[in-house]
Amino acid sequence: MADLREQIDMTDRTCSMPGCGRRHYGKSYCSVHYKRWKASGAPGPVEIAPPQVPRRERICTTEGCVKPLKCRGLCEMHYGRLRRAGLPDLPQSARVCSVEGCGRKHNTGGYCYTHYARIKRTGSLGDPKIRERVPTVIRDDEGRKRCRLCREWKTLDNYHGSKNCADGLNPRCKRCMRNRKLVENFGITIADYEELAAAQGGACAICGDKPEVLSVDHDHACCPEKGKSCGKCIRGLTCGNCNTAIGLMRDAPDRLEAAASYLRRYTRE
Structure with missing residues (x-):
């Protein structure tokens, strides 16, 4: 048996499939035909798909680009462009805002910086003119x-x-x-504020002082969040001290009356 093995050069054996020519692996087949035979009982067709290029050696499919592959057949730069605006093959410097008549440089999502900021903030383009x-x-x-x-x-x-x-x-x-x-905070404009201030003669609605800036007072039972109002529960304008005082008293008249009674009780004549 040993003499027979010596007579046969194992390195010269090839696949028994006609026209294959690949190196023998097992059962007289190459590794590909052997695996087919083992999986299905037949070696299958002679044709074998060409070996795939290792991923680390693949390059971007964009014409003229030789950068390493990142995802979806594109390099990192072209894949980034595809995700942002769906335009992987267009140079960044040549891309402009998709809003008709804008012509400004593209920033994100197919829009210039201004139009993209409007959409992100309000959900609409608003006036396309800038x-x-x-x-x-x-x-x-x-x-x-x-x-x-x-x-x-x-x-x-x-x-x-x-x-x-x-x-x-x-x-x-x-x-x-x-x-x-x-x-943003109270749902009124500066014109509404000035109208309230004029109706109060520019003075605090509680103490009558005339500070440079009056605070907007609202019903916290309607809008409990500090410094926020729907605009419908605004009671008037007060100075900062009075606004803080009624806030600390939780807008409760009985607490304020009790506090006034307490102060009168210990006020020296």
């Missing part, structure tokens, strides 16, 4: 600055300071900033 922005350092002949929201030229004392702006001033005037906070 107002031209005036640099914050620009001043008119009278040295006034233009508000980015109301578009009015106002003196510099109408703006809060800001370290993030080139001129050290917020691009939005105090009135517009106040209006935004009132709308």
Whole structure:
């Protein structure tokens, strides 16, 4: 038996399938035909699919790109473009906002920065037109600055300071900033606020003091969250001290009356 093995050169044996020519593996077949035979009882067709290129050697399928494969047949850069805007083969520098007539540089999701921010914030594009922005350092002949929201030229004392702006001033005037906070927190505009203040003569509805800024007082039984109101439960405007006081007393008249009685009891004449 040993002599027979010596006479047969095992390295010269090939697959018995006609036209295969691959190296022998077992049962007179190569490894592929042997596995087919073992799985189904027949070696199957002679044709064998070409071996796949190892993943680490594959490259992006985008024409002209030779970067390593990342996912879905694309490299990391083209796959990122596909996920953001569905345009893997278009260079970033050539892509523009998909809103008709915009023409601004693409940022995310097929939109420019402004339109994408609008959709993310409100769920809609709003007015497709984008107002031209005036640099914050620009001043008119009278040295006034233009508000980015109301578009009015106002003196510099109408703006809060800001370290993030080139001129050290917020691009939005105090009135517009106040209006935004009132709308977000209390559901009223600056015009509604000024109408309330005028009806009270600019004074606190409780003590009668006239501070520079009056606080908006609302019924916490309707809107219990601090500093938030639906706009329908606003009672009036008070100074900061009175607003804090009735809040600490939990808006309870009996507590306030008891506190007043207590103070009268120990007040020296």
